[in-house]
Amino acid sequence: MSEVILKNVTKKFSTRTLGEVTAVDDFNLTIREGECFSLLGPSGCGKTTTLRMIAGFEDLSDGEIWIGDKPVSAKKRNLYVQPEDRGLGMVFQAFAVWPHLNVFENVAFPLRVRNVGRREMDSRVAEALKHTGLGGLDRTFPSDLSGGQLQRIALARAIVMNPKVLLLDEPLSNLDPKLRESMRFEIKELQRRFNFTIIYVTHDQAEAMALSDRMLVMDMGVIQQIDTPTNMYNNPANKFVYGFLGLSNFVDVNIGDGKVYPEGGSGQPFPCAIPGDFTEAAGTVASRPNEIDLTAEGGYRTVVKARIFLGDYTEYRVDVGNQEVRIQSTGDRGFMVGDSVGLDFTRVQWYSRDDGISDAERERRKVI
């Protein structure tokens, strides 16, 4: 069994400037065996703190963490298993490859700590190096290697013990974009081969969606949504999740006699239906820039404010009421600045106006 279970996990920090801050608020979560699970959120949202509590680098303020069928942290019972006794593998953002040890010694470290015999050590390190594409670099020192290679050492070191659970703390954010993409595949491939449970922390939604079986979006210490990448992208639970998963337009609207009017508009109704379960008199309509079509006639009439040709697509800016909307359309329709165009919303999501947590509060907390 290598499930990871969080029960009512809470972490509070006391800071000098903000007083007590809840970094992780009452998490209940089961990460299934063999699953790749991502913790996604903006910086300072508590995702790294959550991971460090699972690893054992932070104690809990309340709640319990179980790995497999054993509790590793349980505040009420005063139980706390040291990080080295949790049997995990972990990869850190800054690689944390030891500069005074060569590649072999770095990867062999977990085996050496456990007094594994010389012969077994050699063969297991060789295998870990082979799987991470580092064969032949045994005697090289980290200072002679590139960032990508350092990250591979960190990966090899994390898998050499064959852990049941692998923790990855923004492992790719220090690599260049191209390398990042290929490392994603390699991590996925390693997981397929060794079948460990992966808990992956990132602030990059594309990375999370590409890798995860399920993912969790959190903000300011609170879980916003847990779902598969597809479900989450198609049905974001709130404005924050919608905004975090991709480019987005939010248009504040008012509802009058069954019709939708954009805020600050001149009375032209907004061409979209009100969902049956939406009962408020005002709301926010969310759409993605590539889910809006531009038409010469019909639709919501407005004027092109700006046009940027970007090769793969063309980006337009228009006003809806007093709010700016971005549109990315493939296939250049040749509209120019000043042209009158119609907007056709192919897919929208409805949210209450005030469901986002205040950005000011998020800014304020960033200092932590």
Next chain:
Amino acid sequence: MKMFGRREGKLDLNQILMLICLTILIITVAMPMIMIVYNTFFYGFTFDWSMFTNVVMDPSNVDAMWNTIVIAFWVTVVGTIVGVFYAWLIGRTNIPLKGLMKTLFVIPYMFPPFIGAMAWGLLLSPRSGYINKLWMLMMGTREPLMNINSIAGIVFVEVCYYFPFVFLQVVSALERMDPTLEESARISGANQLYVIRKITLPLVVPAVAAGAMLILISSLSHFGVPAMLGFSRGIFTLPTKIYELINRSAGSFEGIRQGAALSILLVVVVVIALWLQRKILKAGHYDIIRGKSMRPMLINLRTSKFPLLGVCLASLFVIVILPLYIIFAVGGLKAYGLPLNLANMTLDNYYHVLFSSRMAQDAIKNSFFLAISSAIIAMFVGTMIAYVVVKVKVKGKSLLEILALLPYSVPGIVLAIGVILMWSGTFYLNLYNTIWIILIAYIARYVAFAMKSSSASLEQVHYSLEEAARSCGATHLESLRDITIALIRPGMIAGFFLIFLPAMRELTTSILLYGPFSRTLGVAIYAINAEGNITQSAALSGIAILIIMLGNLALRFVTKDRRSVS
């Protein structure tokens, strides 16, 4: 044509700067060194090897060399262990009162070691030391607890004042070190002790080595402590032996030549140490400063937390409080030897040294004059050299750097002999016995401090900042004045204090150079103490300590608020 003219102007300015720097350094640094070598091996104009061999073969000099090496070795070993231990305690454990201790542990760093030696002499000299007297009274024995006038005593006092070299280096390495380096070892299955042994310690080895080498070189060339504690028992080190040779011969040329020859021996020992330092520092150099700053996981000391805190506070008490107390208390005694109680206290000694002793007043005035003027001059010269070394691409700038940094490793007493040989009439100018010869020696000695401070700031001023000014139409001189100098001003001010403070308490160089009217504070304290006027010398020491502490406060105040490049 105009633009071309400006280019020419720029080249000229750089070359002029370079020439000025080189001239100053050759006169103040290179020539005195050459004079030492010349006078050792030449008599008049004939080569004379015998002086050197006689001096080197003299058994008492060999003894002094041996003492120097033994003391430096033990000071380095013990000081390093003490420094690393406290650095680890403060950098990686949950021991309470960290901030306070970090501040207090740095105090010995600014405490003049020879005053510390004097304090320890008052506490632990075999028969009259206060602690020894108390011990003998309580135990009913005639054996003192510890005899400070011994090799072990000298080692003890030097350790107290030199361990901060290692402490500061290691604390800062631990602070900059990426905590995930240790965390990844923990998650790999290593327990805390294993992580300390296999990861943390190996990673701070370069910092430890750098600090240890600073201790080694400082101790090898140190004068104050062995002079205060060793003279009376005939325990000599090379620096004190050199002083004794010259002092005994009352400044005769023969004595100075002997001192010069012995200096060469001392320099050889220091150069070997420096060579060792290079080798060691080269062996382990890696980048441990990576990643986002996150608080390292602190080691929970559990039950040993308060015992260890006790050890820290006790050692702070011994290193800082006790010597400070004894200096001020003895400075307030009506007569030396009286018990330390309130009835025997008076302010007469402080009054005397401040208002009626001509020698003490002169010394305070001289030290202020020397410290301020040498700090200002060295600051400007050092900044100029730093500018040429860091920003200008001119041939020969590495020679400039070597010359400027040379006094770092040349013992103060050796520099003093070189300055005597150079400025006592050899080149038609006799400054001997005047305050100016001390000023020249101070400048030579401290230019390196200013250069280091300024070049650290200059390295952070990007070329483009000056180029932007020039593209706006400023001349080279204007861009230098309005942009570069303006940006490094905090570094220069810090450099001023980094010179002012050690110059204020200087003893090693001035003790060979002072004349009847040019005693410095250090010399006066030393001389009054040697005359046996213990209470007055303690009072003057107390005043010196107050001045230095105020200077340090000022330094903190200036370096705290740095708006430009830090």
